[in-house]
Amino acid sequence: MASTVTSEPSTNSPASSRPGYGQLLRTRGAWTFLLPGFAARQPFAMLTLSIVLLVQHTTGSSGAAGAAAAVPGVSMALFAPYGGRLADRHGQRAVLIPGVLLHTASGVALTALALAHAPLWALFAAAVPTGASVPQVGPMVRARWGVTLKGSPLMTTAAAFESVTDELTFVVGPLLATALCTAVHPAGGLLTEATLTLVGGLLFAAQRGTQPPVTPAGHARVEHASALRVPGVRVLIVTFLGIGSVFGGMQVSLAAFTESIGEPGLNGVLYGVFAAGNMLSGIVCGAVAWKVAPQRRLLVGYGALALAASGLWAAHSVLLLAGLGLLVGMCIAPALITGYTLVEGLVPAGARTEAFTWLTGAVALGQAAAVTVAGQLEDRVGGGAGFLVPMGGTVLALVTLVALRSRLVAPVRERTVARGVGHREPVAVD
Numbered sequence: 163m164a165s166t167v168t169s170e171p172s173t174n175s176p177a178s179s180r181p182g183y184g185q186l187l188r189t190r191g192a193w194t195f196l197l198p199g200f201a202a203r204q205p206f207a208m209l210t211l212s213i214v215l216l217v218q219h220t221t222g223s224s225g226a227a228g229a230a231a232a233v234p235g236v237s238m239a240l241f242a243p244y245g246g247r248l249a250d251r252h253g254q255r256a257v258l259i260p261g262v263l264l265h266t267a268s269g270v271a272l273t274a275l276a277l278a279h280a281p282l283w284a285l286f287a288a289a290v291p292t293g294a295s296v297p298q299v300g301p302m303v304r305a306r307w308g309v310t311l312k313g314s315p316l317m318t319t320a321a322a323f324e325s326v327t328d329e330l331t332f333v334v335g336p337l338l339a340t341a342l343c344t345a346v347h348p349a350g351g352l353l354t355e356a357t358l359t360l361v362g363g364l365l366f367a368a369q370r371g372t373q374p375p376v377t378p379a380g381h382a383r384v385e386h387a388s389a390l391r392v393p394g395v396r397v398l399i400v401t402f403l404g405i406g407s408v409f410g411g412m413q414v415s416l417a418a419f420t421e422s423i424g425e426p427g428l429n430g431v432l433y434g435v436f437a438a439g440n441m442l443s444g445i446v447c448g449a450v451a452w453k454v455a456p457q458r459r460l461l462v463g464y465g466a467l468a469l470a471a472s473g474l475w476a477a478h479s480v481l482l483l484a485g486l487g488l489l490v491g492m493c494i495a496p497a498l499i500t501g502y503t504l505v506e507g508l509v510p511a512g513a514r515t516e517a518f519t520w521l522t523g524a525v526a527l528g529q530a531a532a533v534t535v536a537g538q539l540e541d542r543v544g545g546g547a548g549f550l551v552p553m554g555g556t557v558l559a560l561v562t563l564v565a566l567r568s569r570l571v572a573p574v575r576e577r578t579v580a581r582g583v584g585h586r587e588p589v590a591v592d
Contacts, residue, residue: 183445186319194369200327201362202299205265205355206522207335209234209296211413211433211528212351215343217285218417228414228537230276230285234293235410235530239523241294241427245450246301246519247388253376255367262363265295269356273349297363300328301518304502308514309374311394315446318452321503325495326444332437336413340430359547374515389468389517394508396502399524401464406528407555408471411437412487413529414536415548419483419556422544423507428480433457435484439491440498447499456500457570463496464563468556474549490552504570528555 164327171383186192210231249257272288307320342350389395412433420429470490477483501521509517532555536548 169285171285176526179187183323184317186316186323188467189310189316191372192312195303195366195372196327198362198365198369199299199303200331200364201358201489202262202297203328203331204358206300206328206334206526207294207331208339208351208355208358209269209292210410210533211336211417212339212343212355213272213276213289213437214413214417214533215339216273216348216352218421219324219343219348220276220279223541224414224418225537225541226282227417228533228535228540230282230289231414232410232530232534233289234296235406235526235533237290238294238296239527239530242298242523242526243390243516243517245298246516247513249298249302249305250374250513250515251376253371254305254373258297258299258302258363258367261295261297262359264291265297265363266356266360268292268295269352269359273352273356275347294385296358297366297520298368298522299363299516301522302366303327304518305515306372308506310372317506318503319425321506322444322447322499324502325447325499326441328498329560330441332409332433336433336437337430340427341435344427389509389513389520392508392517394504394571395517396518397563397566397569398504399520401460401497401501401559402521402524403528403531404464404556404559406525406530407532407559408467408490408494408552409525410529410532411536411548411551412466412474412490412557413428414533414540415546415551416483417488418540418544418548419546423480425480432480432484432487436487436491439488440495441491443492444495444499456504457567460497460504461563461567461572463493463500464556464560467493467497468553468560470492471552471556474552475546477549478546508570530554 187196213231213234214225214227217230218224221227245257245261268288268291272285275284275288280550304321304324307317307324311317311320338354339351342354416432417426417429420426420432467490470486470493473486474483474490477486502518505514505517506519532551536551539547539550
């Protein structure tokens, strides 16, 4: 991450120059938002797959399942950044409480409509508020780390830890959703997701002590300029769209593949292997004291991701798909971690929650487009054609990233402040 210079060391900053996970987790107040935040993150890991499995069960169509699962992804991508901006302006609690209540109610309504074999347009109508109200707990946790660790070398470790946490949910979530939908009831995944959102979201909102402070109204115009105005954020959005295409393409294509071989229960296992690779590489990335510039790390990591994803369409056995899925997962974490780390240098503090939600929303939008296209390909072509979606998405994003890589260099933001009588010196501002 391109660093900024602060005038004084933060009182919250650990002293070690080689920070690790243990040091990070000893940060005062960290566990108060990490534990409930983990439960409230499950919607992003369970929602799409739960809808795919439920609608596929009620309609028998991968295309219909993919289309129904895409709607909340698009809705989330459109509304999440505005939720992030509201959280920056009015506080996270003010956004979370009504959000989790709406998400729970609309998720239950979507489940009831699917079980009643309602027409697809009715499922779409219920899916819009379901996606729009997905609580953006991941970005909110990252914003809390930014306040707690301001000026600390632990920020890179925190970015890696958050990526690992995200991927842990993608290990637990798909396995849980698949087990509930196949072994308990087709609606079990979606109902459990709604329950975890409600309980985890309300507990997270109750942790006021670690909530980022709201910027005074007089500073709102400066501090709350949209994160989308930062050129580097727009480049990262395209990059994260490609990552979303991997998630969505693999969810639908793995479900179609395991269904075709008569082993639907293997879907969660294969997707869990993919997510486990992501999590393990994230742990390693966070433990390394990187000397390579984050811009270069992103280019190299994303190139490896595009290369690995390009081989998925040719795999036609469980073992080969598991091996390639593990490799693809291992390539995703470095790109995610580096992208989130770059935000710290590119975006002012007052707009970081919004920036994080733009990236999360980009993953959701890429995932939504991928499940739609992959579902149609599996219905009309079959034979693993849906795996072409991760390849296409990552290659297009890589071309954009290479062409616009210069925009990822953090700007120098300085202001002049008084340092004693008659003495002034420039310091960096977040």
